[in-house]
Amino acid sequence: MAVLAGGGIIGGSIMVWVNRAAAATRGAELRQLERMLQRRADQVDALSHELRTPLSMIKGAVDLLREGTPGPLTPAQTRFLHVVDQQCTQVIGLCESLLIQAKIEAGLFTPHPEKVDVSVVAREVVTAMRPLCAQRHQRISLDVPQVLPRIRADPMLLTQALTNLLSNASRFTTTGGNIDVRVMLVDNGVALYVTDDGAGMTQAERHRLFHRFATGRPLADGTGLGLVITKTIVELHGGEIMVHTASTRGTTFLLTLPHGS
Structure with missing residues (x-):
């Protein structure tokens, strides 16, 4: 009976150790996943910034040209600049959406009610x-x-x-x-x-x-x-x-x- 009791205690200790080890492994995997998601969000953020900055500068230049700087435009030039402006706006919006989506997937997208x-x-x-x-x-x-x-x-x-x-x-x-x-x-x-x-x-x-x-x-x-x-x-x-x-x-x-x- 003593051996059985000892075996039971040992068996219970092993199970506790196994459960703790499994929990520690899951915790480590979760932390690694969180770091990966954070890195991805940071990468998308950096990429969005790299894209938005030149596009915003292009839009600014287009706005100046459409306002008549340095001089008046022909109707064809006005149409071309309108297309450039629209496409810049569309891509900037896409960058913003990709950044938000990356934050959603990384669990960083939380409301402030x-x-x-x-x-x-x-x-x-x-x-x-x-x-x-x-x-x-x-x-x-x-x-x-x-x-x-x-x-x-x-x-x-x-x-x-x-x-x-x-x-x-x-x-x-x-x-x-x-x-x-x-x-x-x-x-x-x-x-x-x-x-x-x-x-x-x-x-x-x-x-x-x-x-x-x-x-x-x-x-x-x-x-x-x-x-x-x-x-x-x-x-x-x-x-x-x-x-x-x-x-x-x-x-x-x-x-x-x-x-x-």
């Missing part, structure tokens, strides 16, 4: 988007309640999410189309609708939503990162994002955000 009036955020984003929509002869409307309780949210991230949705709507709405933004109070928080009357999506395109580089359109029309980032932002706030779409019948994105604590 405060009391926010979603109606105010919606007005600011719609106002900022009006010039782009005007260039495409698109009409953008906003419907918000007169009084809306504030919710706990990160205003910068919320602005990013709504800007992504409106940019997406403008990109896939025809020239002369309509984009409607509506903010509503619901039982558990605030709902935000973004509706366009564009081409809509097929069922196959709908299933590919919220995946990187899956837009259902040529890559030149977008990378799909905007919707991935928007979904992440909404979920970090404890909310949900849904989409209703049909081919040739337009698309509606619905964001729901809880009141928060």
